[in-house]
Amino acid sequence: MKIKYNLIHKDKNTKARYGLLETNYGTYETPIFMPVGTQATVKTLDPDEIKEIGSGIILSNTYHLWLRPGEDIVAKAGGLHKFMNYDGPILTDSGGFQVFSLANPKDISEEGVIFKSHINGEKLFLTPEKSIAIQNKLDSDIAMSFDECPPASASHEYMQNSVERTIRWAKRGKKVHSNPHQSLFGIIQGGAYEDIRRFSATETVKLNFDGYSIGGVANDGESKEDMYLAIDYSIPYLPEDKPRYLMGVGEPIDLFEGVERGIDMFDCVLPTRLARHGHAFTRNGKINLRNAKYKEDFTSIDENCDCKCCKNYTKAYIRHLLVANETLGQRLLSIHNLRFLIKIMEEIRESIKNDRFLELKEEFYHSYLKNNHSKTSKQKD
Amino acid sequence: MKIKYNLIHKDKNTKARYGLLETNYGTYETPIFMPVGTQATVKTLDPDEIKEIGSGIILSNTYHLWLRPGEDIVAKAGGLHKFMNYDGPILTDSGGFQVFSLANPKDISEEGVIFKSHINGEKLFLTPEKSIAIQNKLDSDIAMSFDECPPASASHEYMQNSVERTIRWAKRGKKVHSNPHQSLFGIIQGGAYEDIRRFSATETVKLNFDGYSIGGVANDGESKEDMYLAIDYSIPYLPEDKPRYLMGVGEPIDLFEGVERGIDMFDCVLPTRLARHGHAFTRNGKINLRNAKYKEDFTSIDENCDCKCCKNYTKAYIRHLLVANETLGQRLLSIHNLRFLIKIMEEIRESIKNDRFLELKEEFYHSYLKNNHSKTSKQKD
Numbered sequence: 001m002k003i004k005y006n007l008i009h010k011d012k013n014t015k016a017r018y019g020l021l022e023t024n025y026g027t028y029e030t031p032i033f034m035p036v037g038t039q040a041t042v043k044t045l046d047p048d049e050i051k052e053i054g055s056g057i058i059l060s061n062t063y064h065l066w067l068r069p070g071e072d073i074v075a076k077a078g079g080l081h082k083f084m085n086y087d088g089p090i091l092t093d094s095g096g097f098q099v100f101s102l103a104n105p106k107d108i109s110e111e112g113v114i115f116k117s118h119i120n121g122e123k124l125f126l127t128p129e130k131s132i133a134i135q136n137k138l139d140s141d142i143a144m145s146f147d148e149c150p151p152a153s154a155s156h157e158y159m160q161n162s163v164e165r166t167i168r169w170a171k172r173g174k175k176v177h178s179n180p181h182q183s184l185f186g187i188i189q190g191g192a193y194e195d196i197r198r199f200s201a202t203e204t205v206k207l208n209f210d211g212y213s214i215g216g217v218a219n220d221g222e223s224k225e226d227m228y229l230a231i232d233y234s235i236p237y238l239p240e241d242k243p244r245y246l247m248g249v250g251e252p253i254d255l256f257e258g259v260e261r262g263i264d265m266f267d268c269v270l271p272t273r274l275a276r277h278g279h280a281f282t283r284n285g286k287i288n289l290r291n292a293k294y295k296e297d298f299t300s301i302d303e304n305c306d307c308k309c310c311k312n313y314t315k316a317y318i319r320h321l322l323v324a325n326e327t328l329g330q331r332l333l334s335i336h337n338l339r340f341l342i343k344i345m346e347e348i349r350e351s352i353k354n355d356r357f358l359e360l361k362e363e364f365y366h367s368y369l370k371n372n373h374s375k376t377s378k379q380k381d
Numbered sequence: 382m383k384i385k386y387n388l389i390h391k392d393k394n395t396k397a398r399y400g401l402l403e404t405n406y407g408t409y410e411t412p413i414f415m416p417v418g419t420q421a422t423v424k425t426l427d428p429d430e431i432k433e434i435g436s437g438i439i440l441s442n443t444y445h446l447w448l449r450p451g452e453d454i455v456a457k458a459g460g461l462h463k464f465m466n467y468d469g470p471i472l473t474d475s476g477g478f479q480v481f482s483l484a485n486p487k488d489i490s491e492e493g494v495i496f497k498s499h500i501n502g503e504k505l506f507l508t509p510e511k512s513i514a515i516q517n518k519l520d521s522d523i524a525m526s527f528d529e530c531p532p533a534s535a536s537h538e539y540m541q542n543s544v545e546r547t548i549r550w551a552k553r554g555k556k557v558h559s560n561p562h563q564s565l566f567g568i569i570q571g572g573a574y575e576d577i578r579r580f581s582a583t584e585t586v587k588l589n590f591d592g593y594s595i596g597g598v599a600n601d602g603e604s605k606e607d608m609y610l611a612i613d614y615s616i617p618y619l620p621e622d623k624p625r626y627l628m629g630v631g632e633p634i635d636l637f638e639g640v641e642r643g644i645d646m647f648d649c650v651l652p653t654r655l656a657r658h659g660h661a662f663t664r665n666g667k668i669n670l671r672n673a674k675y676k677e678d679f680t681s682i683d684e685n686c687d688c689k690c691c692k693n694y695t696k697a698y699i700r701h702l703l704v705a706n707e708t709l710g711q712r713l714l715s716i717h718n719l720r721f722l723i724k725i726m727e728e729i730r731e732s733i734k735n736d737r738f739l740e741l742k743e744e745f746y747h748s749y750l751k752n753n754h755s756k757t758s759k760q761k762d
Contacts, residue, residue: 039705040698046709047693069676069701077679077697085693295450298458312428312466316458317421320450324420327708328427 003183005243011357015262018352023089028056030264033341040084043272044331047086053339059267063095071137079139092140094131100149128169129176136179145170147187152222163200183210188234192226197233211243218248231261271337276330278322281340294319307339384564386624392738396643399733404470409437411645414722421465424653425712428467434720440648444476452518460520473521475512481530509550510557517560526551528568533603544581564591569615573607578614592624599629612642652718659703662721675700688720
């Protein structure tokens with residue numbers, strides 16, 4: 001089946017909305033944060049752990065799976081769910097984000113993009129049709145249209161031309177999309193240009209996708225202000241009865257800012273990447289568990305957290321694991337960081353239902369920003 | 382409490398014995414294979430997984446924990462069980478094996494051993510008293526006496542002198558051992574010299590330890606024949622009412638050979654180290670999951686295995702994880718390899734109870750050795 005979005009309640013004071021998303025693998029509340037499993041696995045975790053932290057939808061990566069193990073192998077395994085043993089909904093991106101970071105600008109044509117494999121330097125060619133064909137074979141529940149992802153610094157002229165091409169690519173992809181179990185999203189681009197975002201949103205919505213993504217907000221060097229403007233400029237033109245997905249964003253502050261502006265879905269590698277570097281989210285900002293001050297700290301990362309890491313392990317032990325290069329350390333932190341974001345989303349949903357989103361936001365910011373200089377999240381895993 | 386060994390049944394055709402070992406954390410059947418958690422974690426696994434595969438006792442490493450995080454931090458955490466969140470019995474080695482591989486022969490004296498830290502090259506001094514003091518603080522359930530671990534190639538004269546010193550060290554360690562919850566084992570050395578093994582066993586047993594280890598059999602370059610001789614030469618002088626532990630041995634064939642000669646306990650890093658290199662035990666010998674022939678093999682590693690890895694994942698997926706450097710691959714293989722050895726021990730115990738150990742051994746060897754050139758297991762993790 002295609003996904004179905006049901007808007008249940010709109011917050012009285014903001015554009016935040018609470019809804020239910022019906023998928024092939026059950027119904028999930030939105031707004032939702034989606035953990036990223038780039039290479040058909042959420043780094044360091046197994047499917048039981050992903051479910052235990054309350055994940056609904058997870059993300060996987062078309063570019064990476066195309067290269068390794070190849071979409072045909074995934075298809076022969078019975079699709080991505082069977083291949084990776086995950087019986088929840090999976091969203092695949094289009095590969096565009098990775099490809100554009102590996103391509104030379106002169107190798108972008110109307111037909112598609114020439115770029116070099118990050119694994120062996122092999123020359124590869126990705127087109128809208130190819131991206132959709134790969135995703136059809138992966139058999140994810142939600143596929144993304146292939147879009148150009150221009151840098152924040154692109155000129156108005158470049159951005160307008162790029163968005164027009166992305167719309168033509170969206171049409172081409174939609175035309176060949178042939179998996180009846182799979183939903184397809186269109187992607188809104190346009191940087192921080194109000195007129196281009198409006199154009200991109202209006203034209204993309206005319207193509208009638210199953211949902212709409214807002215892209216181009218998690219590039220390196222993108223400012224938070226531009227991200228918020230990109231959302232503000234896009235949302236008014238998106239239909240109320242379709243989900244809205246802000247791609248590549250997962251810094252806690254950005255989750256609040258996105259939800260406030262009407263976003264329903266988020267994904268980001270930030271929680272697992274931070275974990276691999278020894279960092280943990282807390283309500284009082286991020287902490288670095290490698291810090292010597294945790295050597296004899298026999299308390300959990302967050303006493304109010306209900307994750308397996310916080311219920312069973314001390315900062316001193318996690319620090320020991322990190323210092324001794326034991327992968328269990330990264331795994332426990334991945335569990336905690338993902339649970340942290342998923343828990344925030346649970347609280348956000350509850351606050352929307354009770355028209356108290358802004359109070360929750362203020363509470364959270366008050367403690368989180370006290371010691372924390374929040375940066376824009378980046379997408380590279 | 383101290384451990385208590387109850388001999389329940391002796392195999393009619395061999396020296397294999399089935400027994401029950403009472404510990405601070407429950408009673409376990411022997412012969413038993415003990416997974417190794419060198420740095421207060423069984424590499425890539427968490428305690429739930431360790432229990433799920435049917436582990437009883439696990440091993441941890443005095444030398445490594447002394448250096449990182451330090452025994453005082455473990456003691457402040459409430460002991461090793463609390464530090465690593467494992468509520469099963471833990472055995473610690475003496476540190477001797479690691480220390481001697483890092484020491485210069487001229488730095489071994491009656492007092493102890495001078496050697497260089499493998500982490501930062503710092504000069505360190507380990508004595509029998511210090512080893513026991515560290516283990517007392519770690520609060521493991523079973524501690525080992527500090528012994529010299531001479532190479533297989535040592536001369537008769539060197540070996541005799543070494544064993545005499547190891548016995549003096551065992552006395553010194555026993556004298557300062559002060560943890561009432563902790564059992565203490567003596568270690569039999571002597572290489573493949575029958576007279577020295579007899580001397581070592583006889584003299585060590587006079588000191589009345591809670592159990593006896595047979596050491597010096599898992600050094601690099603040691604032959605299987607010497608290992609089996611070392612057991613044969615030691616066992617006759619060990620009391621029937623105490624457990625016998627063959628240190629550092631975990632190659633499946635060696636488990637059978639050890640059990641047949643009267644061994645009750647084994648440990649080895651082999652299953653987890655093989656896993657990290659992409660290898661898996663099967664009843665038909667070891668296989669390398671990185672091999673291209675598994676690219677489209679959608680069957681499990683072993684259809685008859687009851688581990689989480691074999692019940693849920695295909696060779697093709699595990700190969701993908703290994704090739705893509707995803708740690709879940711190593712983790713699933715660690716689960717499988719440990720479960721493989723633990724399952725063998727379950728079958729071995731059942732066979733002893735029914736006086737059909739030799740039949741099981743023959744069955745196992747027939748399929749396992751068909752394609753497999755078994756090597757002596759090594760202890761380095």
